[in-house]
Amino acid sequence: MTLDDLRVFVAVCRAGSLSAVARELTCTQSAVSQHVKRLERETGVSLLERRPRGVVPTAAGRVLCDAAADGIAGLDLALRRLGDLVNGESGSVRIATGGTTVRHFMAAAIVAFRRRHPKVSLEFQTETSSRGCFDALLSSSLDLAWITVGAPVRGIEQRTVVELPWVLAVRTDDPLAGRPRVEVSDLARIRLVRLPPNSTSGARLDAAFDALGVRVGSDTSVADWDTALLLAELGLGHAVVPAVPGLAPQDGLRLVPVPALPPLPVGWAVRRWDALPPLARAFADTVTRSCLPGATG
Structure with missing residues (x-):
C-alpha cells in the first residue's frame, strides 16, 4: 500500500469513474485499476462497486476513503509548511477560484501581496462551481478556495468574507x-x-x-x-x-x-485554518482586507 495508491483511490471515489481519473492523471484506466486492486489485496475486502455509469465505494471503501483523505490532507499541509520553512519567502500559494473571482475580488489584493512577497508564486486553479472548489481542495495540495458559503462540507472549514446584496x-x-x-x-x-x-x-x-x-x-x-x-x-x-x-x-x-x-455570503474555504501555511494565510488576509468597505488595496 503506497501513498499513490491511496491518492488514486480517493480520487476515484470522488470522481465515481476510473476513466475520469485516468484522464486527469494522463495514464491508462488499467493503471488506475491496479492501484485499487493493490489496496483490495492488502485490505482483503472489496473497495469499489461497479455500476452502469461508473463506480461507488463499498461500505469498506467509504471507511478507507474518509481515513485516507484526512491523512493525505494533513500530510500535504505538513509538507507545504516544511517547504515554507526551507524556502522562506520564496514559497507558493495555490488557490482554487471561480471563473471571474480574480477580477471581482482579488485584483487589488494580488498587487498588494506581490509587493510584499515578490518571490512567492501564486497559482490559480479555475473551477466552475463551489462544489468543484471543495473537491479540488480535498483532493490536491491546494491551500485555499474562494467559494459561495453554503452547507457544511466534511473536511472543509468555510469563512465568510463579504455578503453581497x-x-x-x-x-x-x-x-x-x-x-x-x-x-x-x-x-x-x-x-x-x-x-x-x-x-x-x-x-x-x-x-x-x-x-x-x-x-x-x-x-x-x-x-x-x-x-x-x-x-x-x-x-x-x-x-x-x-x-x-x-x-x-x-x-x-x-x-x-x-x-x-x-445577501449572498462568499469567502474562503480551507481544510484547516490552524494548519494553513503562513504565506497562504497572508494571502487570504490580504484578500479579506481588500474586500472591506472603503479598502483601497
Missing part, C-alpha cells in the same frame, strides 16, 4: 429600470436568466424565493453571473445577480437593488 439587471428601456428598488413580487411577472440550481449561489437564490413565497419563471440557464449580465444587456432576459465588487452597469443596462433578498 442582490440586484436586478435590466435594460434602461425596461419599465423596471426607473425604480429605486425592485420588490420580489415584481420578479414573478418576468422571465429570469438563472444559474443552474445545483450551483451554491443558484440554490441560495432559489431558497430565498421559496422562503418569500415567490415563484419565478426562467427559460435560460448560464454558467456564471457575467454571462447572465451579458444576456440581460442584449435584451434576452432579466438577471438577478449579486452585486460583486467593481460591478458597474454597462451602456444600456441598469442594476436595480432587490433589498428583500438576503
Whole structure:
C-alpha cells in the first residue's frame, strides 16, 4: 500500500469513474485499476462497486476513503509548511477560484501581496462551481478556495468574507429600470436568466424565493453571473445577480437593488485554518482586507 495508491483511490471515489481519473492523471484506466486492486489485496475486502455509469465505494471503501483523505490532507499541509520553512519567502500559494473571482475580488489584493512577497508564486486553479472548489481542495495540495458559503462540507472549514446584496439587471428601456428598488413580487411577472440550481449561489437564490413565497419563471440557464449580465444587456432576459465588487452597469443596462433578498455570503474555504501555511494565510488576509468597505488595496 503506497501513498499513490491511496491518492488514486480517493480520487476515484470522488470522481465515481476510473476513466475520469485516468484522464486527469494522463495514464491508462488499467493503471488506475491496479492501484485499487493493490489496496483490495492488502485490505482483503472489496473497495469499489461497479455500476452502469461508473463506480461507488463499498461500505469498506467509504471507511478507507474518509481515513485516507484526512491523512493525505494533513500530510500535504505538513509538507507545504516544511517547504515554507526551507524556502522562506520564496514559497507558493495555490488557490482554487471561480471563473471571474480574480477580477471581482482579488485584483487589488494580488498587487498588494506581490509587493510584499515578490518571490512567492501564486497559482490559480479555475473551477466552475463551489462544489468543484471543495473537491479540488480535498483532493490536491491546494491551500485555499474562494467559494459561495453554503452547507457544511466534511473536511472543509468555510469563512465568510463579504455578503453581497442582490440586484436586478435590466435594460434602461425596461419599465423596471426607473425604480429605486425592485420588490420580489415584481420578479414573478418576468422571465429570469438563472444559474443552474445545483450551483451554491443558484440554490441560495432559489431558497430565498421559496422562503418569500415567490415563484419565478426562467427559460435560460448560464454558467456564471457575467454571462447572465451579458444576456440581460442584449435584451434576452432579466438577471438577478449579486452585486460583486467593481460591478458597474454597462451602456444600456441598469442594476436595480432587490433589498428583500438576503445577501449572498462568499469567502474562503480551507481544510484547516490552524494548519494553513503562513504565506497562504497572508494571502487570504490580504484578500479579506481588500474586500472591506472603503479598502483601497
